[in-house]
Amino acid sequence: MLDLAERHADRPVIIAADTNGVDKAEAAARACRGIVVLPDLQGAEGTDFNDQAAHYGLAALQDDFDVHVVTTNFDDLHERAGSTHVIHLHGNIAKMRSEKASSTTRYDIAGDIHLGDVAEDGGQLMPDIVWFGEPVPEIGTAAALAASADIFVVIGTTLSVYPAAGLVDFVRPETLKFLIDKSITRTWGLPNLVSIEKPATQGVPELINRLHQYRSGQRH
Numbered sequence: 001m002l003d004l005a006e007r008h009a010d011r012p013v014i015i016a017a018d019t020n021g022v023d024k025a026e027a028a029a030r031a032c033r034g035i036v037v038l039p040d041l042q043g044a045e046g047t048d049f050n051d052q053a054a055h056y057g058l059a060a061l062q063d064d065f066d067v068h069v070v071t072t073n074f075d076d077l078h079e080r081a082g083s084t085h086v087i088h089l090h091g092n093i094a095k096m097r098s099e100k101a102s103s104t105t106r107y108d109i110a111g112d113i114h115l116g117d118v119a120e121d122g123g124q125l126m127p128d129i130v131w132f133g134e135p136v137p138e139i140g141t142a143a144a145l146a147a148s149a150d151i152f153v154v155i156g157t158t159l160s161v162y163p164a165a166g167l168v169d170f171v172r173p174e175t176l177k178f179l180i181d182k183s184i185t186r187t188w189g190l191p192n193l194v195s196i197e198k199p200a201t202q203g204v205p206e207l208i209n210r211l212h213q214y215r216s217g218q219r220h
Contacts, residue, residue: 022073022090023161030132054155054200055081057208064215065151070142072157072164074129087138087145089164091129098123104137139163146170151214153178153207156200159188176214178207 028034059082061067068085069078074093078086095106098119105119106128117125130136146152147170158181159165171177173191180196180203187193194210196203 023157023164026072026090026132027161052077052081054204055083057204059083061208061211065211068145070145070164070167072161087142088128089130089136089138089142091127093127093129095128096125097128099126136163139167142167143170147172149175151176151178151211153180155180155204157181158185178210180204180207 055077058067058069058078062082062084067083068087069083070087070089071078072089074088074091076092076094092106094109096109096113097106098121100119100121100123105121107119107125109127113125113127115124119125142164143166146167149171152168152171152175154168154177157165159168168177168188168190175192177190177193178196179187179190179193180198180200182197182199184195184197187195196206198206
């Protein structure tokens with residue numbers, strides 16, 4: 001892909017992705033110095049390209065577990081499904097922020113952002129997106145969550161895009177871990193790992209069943 005970018009250096013390389021494939025799209029974009037475009041999910045009828053059953057399943061787990069979602073996706077599908085504790089490592093397309101690096105205030109996007117629209121600190125407003133090469137502000141919070149987790153679940157990723165992929169290194173060896181993906185090619189020798197080789201829409205219901213069995217077993 002880098003060869004393609006070099007042969008057409010005067011044209012941008014644009015990679016279209018749905019929100020369940022952001023990590024792979026970003027890796028490809030980095031390889032060819034391109035940009036990733038995603039579907040517009042801000043409208044009332046906005047939806048992912050895929051079934052949202054997995055999002056609703058994770059939200060339902062909140063009835064019995066203290067669930068914290070860490071996602072590399074820009075959309076707000078987890079929130080729409082009902083999840084209340086969501087960390088967006090790469091930002092949230094429904095939010096905007098000041099261009100000043102020190103700013104932590106996020107604002108809801110109500111319409112187009114224009115040049116000259118400024119935040120309270122005087123900085124130009126911009127989409128709340130972590131662009132290529134920028135630091136990931138929430139990675140420390142996510143790492144702390146991973147280190148304190150009693151159950152750690154990885155869904156729909158090849159664990160190849162950093163720094164998000166490195167979160168698994170913070171998980172304690174004794175922590176119960178689940179890996180859900182339609183194609184699992186390696187498990188990195190992780191202890192206490194349960195692999196569910198299915199798409200998220202099928203793997204999350206199985207995860208829910210296993211977690212309830214695990215919880216029931218703890219009570220006896």
